Amino acid sequence: MHHLATGELPHHALTRLGRDHGPVMHLQLGQVGLVVVSSREAAMEVMKVQDANFAHRPELRGPKTLLYGCADVAFASGPLWRLLRKVCVVKLLCTSRVRSFAPIRTEETRALLDSIAGQPPGTAVELRPMLEALSSAIVSRTVLGTTFEHRGAILKEGMKLSSAFSLSDHFPSLSFLDVPMRLRLRRVHRQADELFEDIIGERKRLRRQENLIMDTTENMLDVLLNAMEQPDEEVPITQDNIKAVIMDMFVGGTETSSTTIEWALSELIKNPKEMAKVQEEVRTKMKGETHDVGQLSYLRLVVKETLRLHTPAPLLVPRVCKQRCRLGGYTIPAGSRVVINAWAMSRDPSYWEDAEAFLPGRFLDTNVDFKGTSFEFLPFGGGRRICPGIEFGLATIELCLAQLLYYFDWKLPGAMAPEDLDMSETSVGVSVVRKEPLRLIPSIHAPSS
Numbered sequence: 333m334h335h336l337a338t339g340e341l342p343h344h345a346l347t348r349l350g351r352d353h354g355p356v357m358h359l360q361l362g363q364v365g366l367v368v369v370s371s372r373e374a375a376m377e378v379m380k381v382q383d384a385n386f387a388h389r390p391e392l393r394g395p396k397t398l399l400y401g402c403a404d405v406a407f408a409s410g411p412l413w414r415l416l417r418k419v420c421v422v423k424l425l426c427t428s429r430v431r432s433f434a435p436i437r438t439e440e441t442r443a444l445l446d447s448i449a450g451q452p453p454g455t456a457v458e459l460r461p462m463l464e465a466l467s468s469a470i471v472s473r474t475v476l477g478t479t480f481e482h483r484g485a486i487l488k489e490g491m492k493l494s495s496a497f498s499l500s501d502h503f504p505s506l507s508f509l510d511v512p513m514r515l516r517l518r519r520v521h522r523q524a525d526e527l528f529e530d531i532i533g534e535r536k537r538l539r540r541q542e543n544l545i546m547d548t549t550e551n552m553l554d555v556l557l558n559a560m561e562q563p564d565e566e567v568p569i570t571q572d573n574i575k576a577v578i579m580d581m582f583v584g585g586t587e588t589s590s591t592t593i594e595w596a597l598s599e600l601i602k603n604p605k606e607m608a609k610v611q612e613e614v615r616t617k618m619k620g621e622t623h624d625v626g627q628l629s630y631l632r633l634v635v636k637e638t639l640r641l642h643t644p645a646p647l648l649v650p651r652v653c654k655q656r657c658r659l660g661g662y663t664i665p666a667g668s669r670v671v672i673n674a675w676a677m678s679r680d681p682s683y684w685e686d687a688e689a690f691l692p693g694r695f696l697d698t699n700v701d702f703k704g705t706s707f708e709f710l711p712f713g714g715g716r717r718i719c720p721g722i723e724f725g726l727a728t729i730e731l732c733l734a735q736l737l738y739y740f741d742w743k744l745p746g747a748m749a750p751e752d753l754d755m756s757e758t759s760v761g762v763s764v765v766r767k768e769p770l771r772l773i774p775s776i777h778a779p780s781s
């Protein structure tokens with residue numbers, strides 16, 4: 333533990349230790365052993381060759397309390413996980429569903445553009461709160477059909493707590509000492525539960541009144557309520573599962589997207605040639621079209637390169653190996669916790685030329701992708717636990733970024749030169765974010781309506 337208590341971010345410390353101790357490293361963290369994987373070969377072993385054995389999650393205090401005893405997708409295991417995962421992949425986050433949410437994305441992005449355009453000319457805008465509000469509004473409306481600004485703070489606290497340090501995760505036998513954290517988690521859980529119960533109750537009432545089971549108007553809550561009310565699987569879906577999955581959508585879908593947009597803009601400001609290139613593409617191909625970003629191939633490379641350098645969840649989500657096995661020449665005991673250091677691999681100079689530089693063009697004419705088959709590049713994880721929200725996340729990120737680049741020119745405040753922009757990281761919730769929030773001065777290139 334003392335190797336990690338250095339003030340460094342965990343993924344930095346684990347990368348440093350991995351350089352000395354190798355790509356499969358065992359750390360004793362309190363009473364619990366942690367295996368850290370940081371090579372392409374070992375990651376492939378975990379996520380492909382022995383995927384089934386490593387596809388379990390540890391029972392951690394935060395998710396257990398906040399997610400109704402791990403009744404969600406991200407932390408469930410066994411038959412429940414298989415069922416919820418299927419609902420997620422086939423019904424909630426499939427291509428047609430993501431497409432059906434395009435009007436919501438367009439409206440919310442338009443609101444963001446209007447609020448930026450409404451700032452006094454020449455003033456610097458702090459983008460993070462605006463981007464967080466955008467991604468949170470998109471997730472709220474697509475998942476629940478509504479936004480709830482005044483009660484949103486409780487979900488934010490829940491997201492922060494879901495990955496916070498908890499003594500009992502490392503010293504299970506001392507869990508009785510973990511009273512402050514336990515009380516905090518319970519309070520947040522109770523308040524989030526009240527919020528979800530109110531929204532679900534209201535939705536149920538509306539559905540009864542309007543007989544509203546039409547595919548086109550369905551939000552994710554409708555899909556989940558349909559699955560609960562008309563079960564076609566052996567494992568029933570309960571209202572607790574619905575609330576836990578809703579929480580997953582917020583945790584998985586909000587901060588990851590807003591932080592990626594902030595990092596992408598930061599890299600583009602720091603690399604003016606790349607900014608000019610991507611803006612030219614956006615402005616020639618998009619011609620003011622609000623939603624069709626499919627043909628913006630260079631923009632997609634910009635997002636890919638951003639996810640390489642700024643992997644939102646640098647250690648992915650922890651796993652557990654069910655049975656004793658061999659990995660990288662070592663024996664891994666059953667029940668070991670395993671993390672994949674995706675951040676270390678995506679900056680490893682043995683896999684990437686000029687690894688620290690922001691070069692979107694590096695992905696041209698390569699098959700390297702983030703779909704879980706290039707094990708040195710895993711921003712969305714891999715194997716059967718791979719993120720089911722890739723399309724949903726990219727749809728928000730690409731549309732928002734394209735519009736910000738189309739309608740505005742951006743510059744740094746004061747006399748700051750692009751190369752002086754500080755790119756330090758910090759970790760506040762589930763994602764790694766900029767330490768210094770990005771502040772930029774927008775000037776309108778084209779009016780937004």
Ligand code: HEM
Nearest residue numbers: 406581584585588648649711712713714717719721724725
């Ligand atoms: C830039 C955007 C995103 C990034 C970088 C990201 C990253 C990840 C990662 C690294 C994992 C763990 C994968 C593993 O264990 O191998 C994950 C899982 C998950 N993500 Fe995402 N995610 C993003 C967007 C989303 C969105 C938009 C949603 C839903 C609206 C979502 C929902 C989930 C869920 C439910 C899981 C758990 C899957 C399981 O355990 O079976 N994510 N995500």
